[in-house]
Amino acid sequence: MxxxxxxxxxxxxxxxxxxxxxxxxxxxxxxxxxxxxxxxxxxxxxxxxxxxxxxxxxxxxxxxxxxxxxxxxxxxxxxxxxxxxxxxxxxxxxxxxxxxxxxxxxxxxxxxxxxxxxxxxxxxxxxxxxxxxxxxxxxxxxxxxxxxxxxxxxxxxxxxxxxxxxxxxxxxxxxxxxxxxxxxxxxxxxxxxxxxxxxxxxxxxxxxxxxxxxxxxxxNPAAHAPSPPRALGEDLALPETGWAAVTRARAAERPRADAYVDDYFDWRERIQGDRCGGTDDGVECGFGWRDDGCVAYAAQRGTATLPAGFRTAARLVRLADRLGIPVLTLVDTPGAANDGAAERAGIGPAIAELFEALASARVPVTTLLIGEGGSGGALAFAASDRMWATPDSYFSVTSPEAAASILKRPDEAIPTIADQLRLRPQDLVELGVARGIVGR
The missing domain is CATH 3.90.226.10 (2-enoyl-CoA Hydratase; Chain A, domain 1)
Structure with a gap:
């Protein structure tokens, strides 16, 4: 029966x-x-x-x-x-x-x-x-x-x-x-x-x-703002140059978002997709249990973020905000997807949607930069006043390669430009962009 x-x-x-x-x-x-x-x-x-x-x-x-x-x-x-x-x-x-x-x-x-x-x-x-x-x-x-x-x-x-x-x-x-x-x-x-x-x-x-x-x-929302996750990299020394920071952040062996969320939460459940027909495997969103309550999380996984990734993260932030659940974001992307398919799928409006969701959130949002911070596609995931960085990360207005192209400089100038961009984690602290460097 x-x-x-x-x-x-x-x-x-x-x-x-x-x-x-x-x-x-x-x-x-x-x-x-x-x-x-x-x-x-x-x-x-x-x-x-x-x-x-x-x-x-x-x-x-x-x-x-x-x-x-x-x-x-x-x-x-x-x-x-x-x-x-x-x-x-x-x-x-x-x-x-x-x-x-x-x-x-x-x-x-x-x-x-x-x-x-x-x-x-x-x-x-x-x-x-x-x-x-x-x-x-x-x-x-x-x-x-x-x-x-x-x-x-x-x-x-x-x-x-x-x-x-x-x-x-x-x-x-x-x-x-x-x-x-x-x-x-x-x-x-x-x-x-x-x-x-x-x-x-x-x-x-x-x-x-x-x-x-x-x-x-x-x-059961967590009672306090999320603390930043601990640094998982074995080498906690700070990069001496901007290009060293970029190279280290791009290293294949660097800990990624999956390792960070596994280490941070006791257990968790994922949400899937933007409800508009799109998904992005380069972004993981969900809710996790830590200590005595729930924290929502949106984590970039090291790839160029698609429109669906931004929209899924915005969906998560809006839901968490409505339920009073604090949010943790992990930033790690070379940037937003910028090919023709991304433009047709509304990459600009999708980034704007996430910027708005985070800007209007009433719950505390904590961000940890765990790898590459590529321009606005990374910044859209970041809290404006509660961001930390790991020693193996960088954040920049644009990549050194793109800056060289814009300035019409040869490839051999890229390392120098990386220094000029002041993109190292310690530079971010000195500039007032990051609160601190975890693990230091």
Missing amino acids: AETVRDLLASLTSEFTELPDDIGDSTVDGPIGWRGYGDARAAAADRTGERESVVCGVGTVDGTTAVFIAFEFGFLGGSIGESTGRRIDSAFHHARSARLPVVSLIATGGSRMQEGMRALVQLQRLARAAALTRQAGLPQIAVLYGPTTGGGWATLGAGADVVLALPEVQVGFAGSRVRPPGDPHAYTAEAHVEAGQVDQIVDRPRLRETLGRWLRLLT
């Missing part, structure tokens, strides 16, 4: 208590008089034991209490009708009143055709309820555990702060019976991870643990 929504709730939560609701008479044919609709509802109720396509209540996952909005796909394909919308609206209201996060367990085909426009406008109701909850500073997590299409995907699913999905779940705005033929992979959870619209694929046995970790992270 297929897993029911009650089975799923029982496996994920303890002490689950359903919220009360008066659905009304299920035998009538609905607001537009769709013949046989009442009988279909009654049959769905007999088959599933539910009175509507959604069950709402309060439950605890590994110590964190949350409001749950859980769809039963066996009830008319988990479709959203007027009473569904009322139930979900009431659940969001309870979440705001009790100051609880919201978890949506989604398996839905979208709006209920048999209720016509009265069903479709429930999407506006859901969007407003979610927006009010977002404004209240409460996190929302979506778990796509069954087919997730139509308005359910476009509101509760794609609009959540963090989106998790079981493997091979169908996801898409268009349902399987109305979409054009071809490219079936595009309508899978895996494809939506690749496109930066789903954060993680989670195997069913790990779902409770993963959901519990996310709830703990998003509801």
